[in-house]
Amino acid sequence: MPDNGTIRVAIVEDDDDMRITLQRFIDNTSGFSCTGAFESCEEALSPIESEGPDVILMDINLPGMSGIDGVRRIKLFDPHANILMLTVYQDDDNIFRSICAGASGYLLKRTPKDVLLNAIREVHAGGAPMNAGIARRVMELFRKTAAPTPAESSLTDREIEILQSLVDGCSYKMIADRHNISIETVRNHIKHIYEKLHVHSKSEAVAKALKERLV
Amino acid sequence: MPDNGTIRVAIVEDDDDMRITLQRFIDNTSGFSCTGAFESCEEALSPIESEGPDVILMDINLPGMSGIDGVRRIKLFDPHANILMLTVYQDDDNIFRSICAGASGYLLKRTPKDVLLNAIREVHAGGAPMNAGIARRVMELFRKTAAPTPAESSLTDREIEILQSLVDGCSYKMIADRHNISIETVRNHIKHIYEKLHVHSKSEAVAKALKERLV
DNA sequence: GTGAATATGACATGAACATGGCATTGTCTA
DNA sequence: TAGACAATGCCATGTTCATGTCATATTCAC
Numbered sequence: 487m488p489d490n491g492t493i494r495v496a497i498v499e500d501d502d503d504m505r506i507t508l509q510r511f512i513d514n515t516s517g518f519s520c521t522g523a524f525e526s527c528e529e530a531l532s533p534i535e536s537e538g539p540d541v542i543l544m545d546i547n548l549p550g551m552s553g554i555d556g557v558r559r560i561k562l563f564d565p566h567a568n569i570l571m572l573t574v575y576q577d578d579d580n581i582f583r584s585i586c587a588g589a590s591g592y593l594l595k596r597t598p599k600d601v602l603l604n605a606i607r608e609v610h611a612g613g614a615p616m617n618a619g620i621a622r623r624v625m626e627l628f629r630k631t632a633a634p635t636p637a638e639s640s641l642t643d644r645e646i647e648i649l650q651s652l653v654d655g656c657s658y659k660m661i662a663d664r665h666n667i668s669i670e671t672v673r674n675h676i677k678h679i680y681e682k683l684h685v686h687s688k689s690e691a692v693a694k695a696l697k698e699r700l701v
Numbered sequence: 702m703p704d705n706g707t708i709r710v711a712i713v714e715d716d717d718d719m720r721i722t723l724q725r726f727i728d729n730t731s732g733f734s735c736t737g738a739f740e741s742c743e744e745a746l747s748p749i750e751s752e753g754p755d756v757i758l759m760d761i762n763l764p765g766m767s768g769i770d771g772v773r774r775i776k777l778f779d780p781h782a783n784i785l786m787l788t789v790y791q792d793d794d795n796i797f798r799s800i801c802a803g804a805s806g807y808l809l810k811r812t813p814k815d816v817l818l819n820a821i822r823e824v825h826a827g828g829a830p831m832n833a834g835i836a837r838r839v840m841e842l843f844r845k846t847a848a849p850t851p852a853e854s855s856l857t858d859r860e861i862e863i864l865q866s867l868v869d870g871c872s873y874k875m876i877a878d879r880h881n882i883s884i885e886t887v888r889n890h891i892k893h894i895y896e897k898l899h900v901h902s903k904s905e906a907v908a909k910a911l912k913e914r915l916v
Numbered sequence: 917g918t919g920a921a922t923a924t925g926a927c928a929t930g931a932a933c934a935t936g937g938c939a940t941t942g943t944c945t946a
Numbered sequence: 947t948a949g950a951c952a953a954t955g956c957c958a959t960g961t962t963c964a965t966g967t968c969a970t971a972t973t974c975a976c
Contacts, residue, residue, distance in 0.1 A: 872932070873932075873933075874932090888933085888934085888935090892935070902933080
């Protein structure tokens with residue numbers, strides 16, 4: 487990392503105009519330098535791995551490997567890479583998949599240059615820049631996705647152990663062996679589990695256990 | 702909503718100094734007005750419901766009902782309420798629970814006044830203001846919480862429908878009725894599902910379906 | 917120290933399931 | 947157009963499960 491204070495930026499963008507404009511803009515801005523500008527992830531991966539830029543600007547819709555897959559690949563060899571998605575898409579699915587792949591920020595291409603610079607600084611500083619609408623979307627997605635609080639169950643510790651074994655796919659016999667108890671005892675525990683969960687089969691119990699985070 | 706352009710803010714904060722300082726600051730700032738400042742959620746709920754402020758600043762650590770529960774309650778009668786958490790806590794658990802409860806933004810109390818004003822504007826405009834570190838944390842939490850990419854399953858559409866029915870706790874007979882096919886056909890589909898998933902029982906299939914997000 | 921809850925165990929019976937093989941029909945593709 | 951795959955269907959056999967009733971020992975609270 488040369489030139490303390492300069493943020494080294496790599497660009498992956500297939501549109502020639504956009505890419506060249508961005509590269510010039512960054513190189514001509516004090517405090518920033520461009521380590522490379524690439525048309526595709528395939529071209530970008532190796533240079534990015536060796537150069538280790540501070541921030542990577544990544545388009546989503548690229549020929550060949552998508553930007554989202556690119557993020558995943560980059561994160562494989564550098565889990566701390568700071569990647570800022572810069573794209574025209576702001577649908578939930580792309581946002582969701584970008585974040586899951588490991589992107590640290592998400593901006594639209596029409597973002598003004600000064601905001602983009604701030605975002606690059608922010609992502610470099612450990613932030614997660616994104617425009618207001620996208621941030622709110624992430625919150626909504628998060629809320630929807632988040633695990634519901636484990637339901638209050640009246641199951642005893644032992645019953646939860648047995649239920650866990652059911653989730654693991656064990657037969658009664660296997661559960662008996664695993665816990666060193668008689669298969670009749672297993673039956674008994676499972677009877678009680680069924681009563682408490684209001685179910686009538688192994689598969690229902692397993693579904694309920696997993697959906698309600700009982701195990 | 703009086704005075705077009707003025708953002709009406711309610712405050713819930715138990716610390717007297719903090720609350721009074723905030724209230725004065727907001728009332729003395731052009732474009733903002735304070736509809737009420739409360740020491741507790743219990744006191745705040747009713748006035749907030751009748752006043753319908755544009756933005757609510759909410760502390761987390763309150764005597765009695767916590768700010769997080771407060772958010773939940775407010776969201777019950779006004780799902781579009783814009784609530785900005787303003788707190789000293791920035792641990793994952795509080796952030797996580799605030800977002801799940803329905804908060805739209807999350808700032809620390811030591812946030813400078815001008816940043817706070819911007820955040821109020823932003824949350825009012827549909828954004829989700831939070832400081833850089835918290836934003837990054839939300840992304841991380843999101844990534845950890847989010848559903849892993851559905852595994853490649855090679856199941857046909859029909860098989861996935863049947864598998865869904867298994868997850869719903871159906872017996873073979875119920876599946877046959879639900880899909881208007883013979884129970885023998887159900888057997889056949891399930892045979893194929895077992896082969897493809899490498900399982901040997903309904904409960905194993907259900908567990909695999911839920912764990913690997915096949916349905 | 918009595919009662920409630922828990923963990924353990926047994927037995928019996930009918931229902932549901934797992935697995936094998938086999939057949940027909942339609943669709944898609946090399 | 948032959949082959950692969952999907953969806954539908956039937957039959958048979960053995961296994962596993964669901965559910966009932968009952969019993970004993972332990973623990974913990976009231």
